[in-house]
Amino acid sequence: MGFGRVLGGLALACLLVFSPMSRGKADGRPAVDLARLMDETPAPRLSDYHLFADAHARVPSARVTPYGLATPLFSDYAAKSRYLYLPPGAVARYQGAGLLDLPVGSVLVKTFAYPADFRRPDQDVRLIETRLLIHRQAGWTALTYVWNAEQTEAVLKRAGLREPVSFIDAAGRPRQIDYAVPNVNQCKECHSSNGAITPIGPKARNLAIETPAGGQLQTWAKAGLLTGLPSGPILATPRWDDPAQPVAARARAYLDVNCGHCHSLAGLASNSGLYLTLEEQDIHRLGVGKRPVAAGRGSGDLEVAIDPGRPDKSILAYRMASTEPGVMMPQIGRSVVHDEGLDLIRAYIAQMKPDKP
Amino acid sequence: MFRTSILFALVGAALSGPALAKTLDVAAGPDAQERIQSALIDAKPGDVVRLGAGRFDLADGLSLDVANVTVTGAGADKTILAFDAQKGSAEGLLVTSNGVTVRDLAVQNAHGNGVKAKGVDRITMKNLIVEWTGGPKSSNGAYGVYPVSSTNVLIDHVLVRGASDAGIYVGQSRNVVVEHSRAEFNVAGIEIENCYDAEVRDNLATHNAGGILVFDLPGLPQMGGHSTKVFNNASIDNDTPNFAPKGNIVAGVPTGTGVMVMANRDIHVFANNIDGNATVGVLLVAYVQPFTDPAYNPLPREISIHGNRMGKNGWAPAFPGGAELAKALGGTLPPVVWDGVVTYTHPGGNPETIPAQFHIADGPVANLRLVTQGTPITSANPEVTPNLGSAPLPEPAPVTLPAGQGG
Numbered sequence: 096m097g098f099g100r101v102l103g104g105l106a107l108a109c110l111l112v113f114s115p116m117s118r119g120k121a122d123g124r125p126a127v128d129l130a131r132l133m134d135e136t137p138a139p140r141l142s143d144y145h146l147f148a149d150a151h152a153r154v155p156s157a158r159v160t161p162y163g164l165a166t167p168l169f170s171d172y173a174a175k176s177r178y179l180y181l182p183p184g185a186v187a188r189y190q191g192a193g194l195l196d197l198p199v200g201s202v203l204v205k206t207f208a209y210p211a212d213f214r215r216p217d218q219d220v221r222l223i224e225t226r227l228l229i230h231r232q233a234g235w236t237a238l239t240y241v242w243n244a245e246q247t248e249a250v251l252k253r254a255g256l257r258e259p260v261s262f263i264d265a266a267g268r269p270r271q272i273d274y275a276v277p278n279v280n281q282c283k284e285c286h287s288s289n290g291a292i293t294p295i296g297p298k299a300r301n302l303a304i305e306t307p308a309g310g311q312l313q314t315w316a317k318a319g320l321l322t323g324l325p326s327g328p329i330l331a332t333p334r335w336d337d338p339a340q341p342v343a344a345r346a347r348a349y350l351d352v353n354c355g356h357c358h359s360l361a362g363l364a365s366n367s368g369l370y371l372t373l374e375e376q377d378i379h380r381l382g383v384g385k386r387p388v389a390a391g392r393g394s395g396d397l398e399v400a401i402d403p404g405r406p407d408k409s410i411l412a413y414r415m416a417s418t419e420p421g422v423m424m425p426q427i428g429r430s431v432v433h434d435e436g437l438d439l440i441r442a443y444i445a446q447m448k449p450d451k452p
Numbered sequence: 453m454f455r456t457s458i459l460f461a462l463v464g465a466a467l468s469g470p471a472l473a474k475t476l477d478v479a480a481g482p483d484a485q486e487r488i489q490s491a492l493i494d495a496k497p498g499d500v501v502r503l504g505a506g507r508f509d510l511a512d513g514l515s516l517d518v519a520n521v522t523v524t525g526a527g528a529d530k531t532i533l534a535f536d537a538q539k540g541s542a543e544g545l546l547v548t549s550n551g552v553t554v555r556d557l558a559v560q561n562a563h564g565n566g567v568k569a570k571g572v573d574r575i576t577m578k579n580l581i582v583e584w585t586g587g588p589k590s591s592n593g594a595y596g597v598y599p600v601s602s603t604n605v606l607i608d609h610v611l612v613r614g615a616s617d618a619g620i621y622v623g624q625s626r627n628v629v630v631e632h633s634r635a636e637f638n639v640a641g642i643e644i645e646n647c648y649d650a651e652v653r654d655n656l657a658t659h660n661a662g663g664i665l666v667f668d669l670p671g672l673p674q675m676g677g678h679s680t681k682v683f684n685n686a687s688i689d690n691d692t693p694n695f696a697p698k699g700n701i702v703a704g705v706p707t708g709t710g711v712m713v714m715a716n717r718d719i720h721v722f723a724n725n726i727d728g729n730a731t732v733g734v735l736l737v738a739y740v741q742p743f744t745d746p747a748y749n750p751l752p753r754e755i756s757i758h759g760n761r762m763g764k765n766g767w768a769p770a771f772p773g774g775a776e777l778a779k780a781l782g783g784t785l786p787p788v789v790w791d792g793v794v795t796y797t798h799p800g801g802n803p804e805t806i807p808a809q810f811h812i813a814d815g816p817v818a819n820l821r822l823v824t825q826g827t828p829i830t831s832a833n834p835e836v837t838p839n840l841g842s843a844p845l846p847e848p849a850p851v852t853l854p855a856g857q858g859g
Contacts, residue, residue, distance in 0.1 A: 280489075363571075391594020391595065420539060420541055
């Protein structure tokens with residue numbers, strides 16, 4: 096996470112450097128191969144798209160803009176760098192606090208990486224995979240490219256992969272992770288809204304972060320990448336790890352980002368009746384006193400998703416603390432427990448009043 | 453000449469549809485995970501993914517998201533998908549596309565559910581064995597076959613053994629047929645939950661805790677389950693002690709229950725053989741927990757039970773107060789037990805009483821007269837009558853699946 100912030104910082108530095116140029120003027124950076132991106136047959140190599148100017152996917156091409164999120168999805172402690180590509184002439188449109196309207200031709204690029212030692216997050220960084228969400232005429236497509244051992248090329252991997260990863264964590268402990276690169280169907284399991292692939296991350300509220308250049312969305316608007324942004328402040332997702340924010344607000348942000356894409360009426364877990372999006376207002380649908388429906392042994396002999404004041408009696412915390420398939424939540428995208436996220440959710444449940452959650 | 457080429461073009465187009473459908477063969481052996489998953493991704497609508505005979509050791513769940521694909525093995529006793537070493541995913545095989553058939557294979561020891569289909573139209577599961585080979589254990593996966601939020605569901609010739617929730621579970625679906633299947637050593641054998649228009653017929657449920665359940669639960673996108681027929685089944689010797697994790701709704705199913713209907717309306721149970729169930733032959737109950745969904749009706753309504761063969765049931769009812777109840781009724785519960793709940797309170801509203809519309813001709817019937825939803829069974833004040841209700845209730849229309857499904 097510390098590394099994530101550093102990456103974010105780097106990304107924002109890039110934004111500062113390049114933003115005056117991203118209004119369509121030639122800036123010496125290579126152009127993205129839009130035609131290749133729009134081709135229904137995926138390119139075998141990430142580099143075929145020319146999304147980056149260098150072989151290591153660190154220098155974005157023209158109209159490829161790095162961005163950060165207030166609260167990211169947890170992915171086995173992987174550090175992530177995120178970019179939005181908009182084709183020449185295309186502009187993202189603000190449509191409320193939710194997802195930005197990204198026109199056909201847009202591409203979301205996310206690279207997952209591990210530094211050898213999270214205490215030195217910018218050194219000895221190993222890229223694992225780069226995921227693309229490509230907006231074609233027929234809808235969004237998800238693709239995953241896996242980096243080779245030499246870190247010189249990422250190749251298309253549609254069927255998923257397990258990749259052992261070792262690193263020293265922020266506390267100096269050696270960690271081993273059986274990292275799972277998702278198959279394309281698993282991409283859709285999370286990125287599904289009423290059965291169609293949709294982006295998750297670039298919601299206006301989660302993009303509404305401050306950067307050295309000012310508000311991220313305002314910077315985009317100034318650079319001509321975003322239209323329709325209201326002049327006043329917009330509803331922002333709290334940062335899940337910001338100690339200045341109330342625990343409940345941070346927990347709701349965490350649940351929204353890590354769970355809400357499935358646990359919503361349009362998501363894969365719609366049948367659960369447990370809805371964890373920021374928009375949800377009903378405390379029972381949010382889990383308070385809610386009995387399991389099809390949790391199976393995921394319920395862990397507990398009776399409700401959230402038992403206010405009692406994290407040890409709450410299925411929500413139980414499933415977050417598990418790494419056993421069939422029990423663990425989320426079902427995919429992690430193989431280890433997110434200790435800090437679990438602590439937050441436990442604190443959120445603990446501070447609920449049993450009689451008045 | 454011009455016309456001829458058009459003609460040829462038309463003929464070509466007509467032939468090319470089926471001719472383009474192909475079979476993707478996957479043999480057992482190393483890298484089975486990637487080879488099967490690749491085939492499931494590469495398949496085009498109309499294709500068949502054919503898994504060879506043998507054991508496929510899989511370390512992750514599989515998934516299919518291409519419409520109109522058939523996944524077939526060489527036979528449920530020949531092609532085995534073994535998930536003993538599963539590291540990720542909550543099911544063995546997940547189907548999220550329409551018109552899929554999964555058939556002629558076995559799924560073993562999935563860490564979560566066996567075969568799940570979510571939010572699809574036309575799903576067929578046929579000639580399958582879904583099994584947890586270590587016997588009934590609470591650490592087994594929840595559901596054997598698990599279509600949910602789907603339409604036109606066919607489960608045919610499926611055997612499920614060892615599920616820690618329900619062997620055959622269909623949830624929040626409509627137009628459902630479960631037939632010629634066998635469920636044994638599960639907590640629940642066959643469970644129809646929050647479904648509209650279902651038929652459960654010609655199945656055997658045996659050695660489960662509960663044989664066949666028809667439930668409706670609150671707080672879900674599809675609620676108000678109705679129009680289910682349970683007929684020509686055998687629900688016999690359901691005697692495996694309930695091993696469900698206790699928060700689960702099926703954990704409340706007493707060991708030795710033949711057929712149980714909870715909430716729902718328009719449920720017809722007929723021409724079944726219900727025998728050897730120590731708790732009770734047929735149990736009709738209201739949902740017992742508090743609920744907050746104002747649209748939910750927790751009572752069983754319009755229930756018809758007739759023409760069943762009721763064998764020896766109810767000699768050792770395994771619910772709190774059951775032994776005392778049996779003693780008070782002469783040592784054995786009658787074939788049909790109804791909790792007698794007719795009143796419930798709308799969340800945020802007033803109590804509502806809905807007189808039972810029952811046609812129960814397979815009595816005697818014990819009415820426990822609990823009256824109000826949520827009253828514990830230990831407060832029973834039983835009354836036994838030869839039968840209950842009078843005129844037969846109109847049967848739901850037959851469930852018709854789309855032409856060709858399951859063929």
